[in-house]
Amino acid sequence: MTSIVVNLSDLELDPAATLDSGQVFRWRHLNESRTEWMGIVSGAQFKVTRKVATLVGSDRNSFDFDELISRYFSAGDRLESIFSSFPSDDPLLNSALSRFSGLRLITQDPWECLVSFVCSINCNIPSIKLKIENLSRKYGKRIDSSLDEKSYSFPTARALSKAEKNDLLNCKLGFRWRYVKFIAQKVAAGDLDLEKIYSMPYKAGLSELISKDSGKTFGVGPKVADCVLLYSFHKSEAFPLDVWIMKCVKKYYSTELNKLPEKLTLRNYLFIAESMRERFGINAGYAQLYLYEKIRRDSVTQSKARA
DNA sequence: TCCCAGGTCCTAC
DNA sequence: GTAGGACCTGGG
Numbered sequence: 001m002t003s004i005v006v007n008l009s010d011l012e013l014d015p016a017a018t019l020d021s022g023q024v025f026r027w028r029h030l031n032e033s034r035t036e037w038m039g040i041v042s043g044a045q046f047k048v049t050r051k052v053a054t055l056v057g058s059d060r061n062s063f064d065f066d067e068l069i070s071r072y073f074s075a076g077d078r079l080e081s082i083f084s085s086f087p088s089d090d091p092l093l094n095s096a097l098s099r100f101s102g103l104r105l106i107t108q109d110p111w112e113c114l115v116s117f118v119c120s121i122n123c124n125i126p127s128i129k130l131k132i133e134n135l136s137r138k139y140g141k142r143i144d145s146s147l148d149e150k151s152y153s154f155p156t157a158r159a160l161s162k163a164e165k166n167d168l169l170n171c172k173l174g175f176r177w178r179y180v181k182f183i184a185q186k187v188a189a190g191d192l193d194l195e196k197i198y199s200m201p202y203k204a205g206l207s208e209l210i211s212k213d214s215g216k217t218f219g220v221g222p223k224v225a226d227c228v229l230l231y232s233f234h235k236s237e238a239f240p241l242d243v244w245i246m247k248c249v250k251k252y253y254s255t256e257l258n259k260l261p262e263k264l265t266l267r268n269y270l271f272i273a274e275s276m277r278e279r280f281g282i283n284a285g286y287a288q289l290y291l292y293e294k295i296r297r298d299s300v301t302q303s304k305a306r307a
Numbered sequence: 308t309c310c311c312a313g314g315t316c317c318t319a320c
Numbered sequence: 321g322t323a324g325g326a327c328c329t330g331g332g
Contacts, residue, residue: 022313117313124312127330174328179315221315242313264314265322292313303332 004055006069008048012079014102015048021293023106023231025116025129026136026154040136041072042109043153045145050102057145059153074107074234082283092252093280093287096294103293105286106231110194111187112154113232114209117224118179127172134171135180139163160184179219186213202235222269230285239276239284241269248295253279 016034019027027039030047037048038056044065045057053069083097119131132154139155161184168177186192191213197205209225212218220228226240241249246264249272254260257275261268280287 118315120312121314122312122327123314123329124331127312130330169328172329175315175326176328219315223314227313240313243311244313263323267321296313 004065006053006055006066007051008053008069008073009051011073011075011104012102013050013073013104014100015050017100017103017293018073018106019048021103021289022125022296023227023289024108025125025132038147040143040151040153042068043141043143044068045143045147045151056147057143057151059141059143071107074105077105077286079104082286085281085283086287087279092248092294093291096290100290100293103290105234105236105289107234108232109154110197110228110232111157113228114183114187114194114220114224115154115160115180117227118183118219119173119176120227121176121179121219121224131172131176135160135173138167138171157184157187161188176219182218183220197229197233202229202237205229205233205235206238222266222273226273230288236283236285237277239273239280239288241273241276242292244292244295244299245288246272248291249276 015037016029019037019039020029020034024039026041027037027048030036030038035049039046039048043059044055044063046069047054047056055065058065079101086093086097088094115135116128116132119135120128123131136152136154139159140152143151143153145151160180163181163184165177165181168180171177173180183192187194192208197208200208206222206225206229209220209228210218210222223240223242226238229235230238230240239245241264249257250260253276256279257272261271264272276288277284
């Protein structure tokens with residue numbers, strides 16, 4: 001395998017913030033200072049630092065890895081210009097922007113992203129990583145790597161559409177097994193065409209992802225759909241509302257909403273997300289990314305302080 | 308042992 | 321239309 005090194009120095013990339021931000025789940029740090037990371041992108045294994053991405057393994061012989069990595073880290077996004085699009089009178093967001101500058105939106109494969117966030121339902125991040133790793137080991141392809149450790153590509157929809165219930169349960173999917181199998185069958189059969197969502201506006205993409213077949217269990221609600229729209233289709237208006245962001249909205253932004261509903265029904269979800277879009281504008285998804293990072297890190301710091 | 312986690316679905320009203 | 325509760329499981 002020829003040595004392929006992609007230059008990242010123009011990106012202002014903070015790998016620790018970006019690769020451990022809950023957008024992607026197939027990365028781990030290689031040193032305690034969290035400056036070197038290793039992970040899988042579209043069947044290729046990379047080592048990443050602030051300055052470069054180095055290909056260390058792949059199941060493809062020839063491929064434009066430079067293009068793959070530039071796209072993955074959303075190289076077209078200019079952070080300074082995005083930051084300047086936010087309201088200046090927001091101390092919480094401003095503190096997050098300066099503290100985590102270099103946190104970038106990932107543009108990952110929609111299929112992998114969809115399954116990952118279905119696996120995220122009612123789970124914490126280590127548990128999501130475990131599920132995805134198990135699925136990849138069981139149903140993915142072994143990646144030929146220059147490193148000793150074994151790694152596997154993310155399984156195709158076709159592979160997961162044929163998976164047995166017990167095997168999915170052995171991958172620790174729990175009740176999510178039927179959701180994963182269902183969407184795999186839907187994608188494999190062409191009933192859900194993820195590719196066409198690239199050209200759709202945000203709201204049409206949202207409807208496409210959360211549409212149901214005769215009320216049948218699907219596993220994709222507004223939160224999962226927003227994550228997929230933001231982290232793979234790069235629809236930057238998407239503002240995923242999870243338990244962390246809801247705590248943040250209640251504490252800092254609830255006065256902007258006429259009355260903050262207690263229960264997050266679909267209707268309430270759409271109302272709150274729309275309010276946040278009105279506040280943060282076209283790049284609301286970037287604001288969500290930074291706010292999420294801040295409240296999650298602050299929570300870790302606080303729980304350590306209490307211990 | 309209990310509680311919670313990047314939610315969604317079903318039932319009853 | 322919506323509140324209440326169930327759901328697998330690992331980790332703190």
